[in-house]
Amino acid sequence: MSKNSISNSVIRRLPRYYRFLGELEHNGYVRISSRELSEKMGLTASQIRQDFNCFGEFGQQGYGYNVSDLRQEIGKILGLDKQTPMILLGAGNLGTAIATHIDFNNKGFDLIAAFDANPDIVGKKLGELTVKSVDELSSFCAENKPVAAILCVPMSAAEKLVNTLIACGIKGFWNFTHYDMKVKHKDVAVENVHLGDSLTTLSYGLNDFIKEK
Amino acid sequence: MSKNSISNSVIRRLPRYYRFLGELEHNGYVRISSRELSEKMGLTASQIRQDFNCFGEFGQQGYGYNVSDLRQEIGKILGLDKQTPMILLGAGNLGTAIATHIDFNNKGFDLIAAFDANPDIVGKKLGELTVKSVDELSSFCAENKPVAAILCVPMSAAEKLVNTLIACGIKGFWNFTHYDMKVKHKDVAVENVHLGDSLTTLSYGLNDFIKEK
Numbered sequence: 001m002s003k004n005s006i007s008n009s010v011i012r013r014l015p016r017y018y019r020f021l022g023e024l025e026h027n028g029y030v031r032i033s034s035r036e037l038s039e040k041m042g043l044t045a046s047q048i049r050q051d052f053n054c055f056g057e058f059g060q061q062g063y064g065y066n067v068s069d070l071r072q073e074i075g076k077i078l079g080l081d082k083q084t085p086m087i088l089l090g091a092g093n094l095g096t097a098i099a100t101h102i103d104f105n106n107k108g109f110d111l112i113a114a115f116d117a118n119p120d121i122v123g124k125k126l127g128e129l130t131v132k133s134v135d136e137l138s139s140f141c142a143e144n145k146p147v148a149a150i151l152c153v154p155m156s157a158a159e160k161l162v163n164t165l166i167a168c169g170i171k172g173f174w175n176f177t178h179y180d181m182k183v184k185h186k187d188v189a190v191e192n193v194h195l196g197d198s199l200t201t202l203s204y205g206l207n208d209f210i211k212e213k
Numbered sequence: 214m215s216k217n218s219i220s221n222s223v224i225r226r227l228p229r230y231y232r233f234l235g236e237l238e239h240n241g242y243v244r245i246s247s248r249e250l251s252e253k254m255g256l257t258a259s260q261i262r263q264d265f266n267c268f269g270e271f272g273q274q275g276y277g278y279n280v281s282d283l284r285q286e287i288g289k290i291l292g293l294d295k296q297t298p299m300i301l302l303g304a305g306n307l308g309t310a311i312a313t314h315i316d317f318n319n320k321g322f323d324l325i326a327a328f329d330a331n332p333d334i335v336g337k338k339l340g341e342l343t344v345k346s347v348d349e350l351s352s353f354c355a356e357n358k359p360v361a362a363i364l365c366v367p368m369s370a371a372e373k374l375v376n377t378l379i380a381c382g383i384k385g386f387w388n389f390t391h392y393d394m395k396v397k398h399k400d401v402a403v404e405n406v407h408l409g410d411s412l413t414t415l416s417y418g419l420n421d422f423i424k425e426k
Contacts, residue, residue: 011417015410019391042396078413079420097310098408107409108416148419172419174412178232183255189418191411195311196320197228198404199387200291203321204224205402206361206385207292 006054013051014074016041021071033064080108084172085144088114089161090152091121091131094176098150099126109148113140117157134161141168148172155179219267226264227287229254234284246277293321297385298357301327302374303365304334304344307389311363312339322361326353330370347374354381361385368392 020041024032034052038045052070055077075081086109088099095114104111114126115134124131132140140146149170153161158179165173172189173181182190233254237245247265251258265283268290288294299322301312308327317324327339328347337344345353353359362383366374371392378386385402386394395403 011414014417015407015413018413019410040396042393077417079416080413082416082420084416084419093310094314097306101307102408102412104412107412108419109412148415172415174415180255183253189415191415191418193406193408193411194228195315195406197232198406199315199317199320199322200228200231200293201224202361202385202387202402202404203292203295203297204227204290205404206297207295 010051010054013043014078017051018071018074018078018080021067021074024067025071029067031064032067036064078108080106082108083110084108084148085110085112085146086148086150086174087112087140087146087170088126088150088152089116089134089165090150090154091116091124091126092118092152095150095152096126098152098176099129111150112144112146115140117153137164138168141165141170145169148174150174150176151179152176223264223267226256227291230264231284231287231291231293234280234287237280238284242280244277245280249277291321293319295321296323297321297361298323298325298359299361299363299387300325300353300359300383301339301363301365302329302347302350302378303363303367304329304337304339305331305365308363308365309339311365311389312342324363325357325359328353330366350377351381354378354383358382361387363387363389364392365389 020037034045034048037043038048041048052065055073083105086104088095088111091099091114095116099111099114111129114129114131115137116122116124116131117134119133122131122133146168147170149165149172151158151161151173155178158177158181162173162179162181162185166185166188170188173191175181175190175192176195178194178196181188233250247258247261250256251261254261265278268286296318299317301308301324304312304327308329312324312327324342327342327344328350329335329337329344330347332346335344335346359381360383362378362385364371364374364386368391371390371394375386375392375394375398379398379401383401386404388394388403388405389408391407391409394401
């Protein structure tokens, strides 16, 4: 089945399957039935079977899934067998937390550089990286050809920076700003992380629990 | 229309509407048509009209929406007119970034305390807060009655801590761990932020752009 025919909601579930299967493998599971997996994950067994069928035949009726094979296959679909070179833009609090908290190599990426516009931050150590000045961005990209970028810059800097990055060959953005780049740039992959929106959504969910003040 | 009948996908769009309307208000807009709003947001006008109709009658045929009224109404639906007391668990890199980066008061929350188990972190300044020992958690909650918690702790600590927090009266979780609390605890509001899954999803989106190595 071609990639384009896989629905977005199935794709959204894949990272979670991948994580769960990794935990199962770690705990010594060799095979697992869709029913067992469904109980552990809080999904229905038929949902799981449908999802996996999108990618081909993984299970065998009555034998369940081979945990390691299935995980590896989902990893390939997600592109985790690659190491895409990635750069960080903005090494303030959030950028620093992202750079030091995330296990990039296990997510299909290799964080090769970090940039900031603030002279007080340039030169700072960030794990094994040293923060570079954003003035070096174009020459760095010409030489090292990063394909993906993490955006942790202020909203005011985002639009111009995205134009520069796309001109430098960046094809994928992990976007922590509120700049909505898909409106102008259709031909890049964008994954938005709107932390503020996420907190706002929690506020909605909590509304039921809070007494009117 | 009752809250339960509003679909999850509409709810997910509300924070973005709220943000956009705030920017419009800031830029001096008084009224806006669904068509104009749709162009700015990259949605269809009929989608926007449908979404807003879930909550009642905001627009007037041919006159568009009153930006300020609509924003205020969406804010109320999202519970942003409240200030729910919230605590942070885990003041490492990520917890620190969250605590200092997010404008809690504008998202319906008031961050009143931060806790950590690591003696090297306890006592650290976090904006206006001083990180407390997790040993003080129960007594603090009994006295100050926080309703929501941010989880930025290691996966290994999450399950036990969630049990404690629920016993302490926490009703809503902003969960940055991979602990899937909804499997055991149905009666709390949970908003998961799986940064690793988000990066994995970007890896999938990028797959098209990367040449096989």
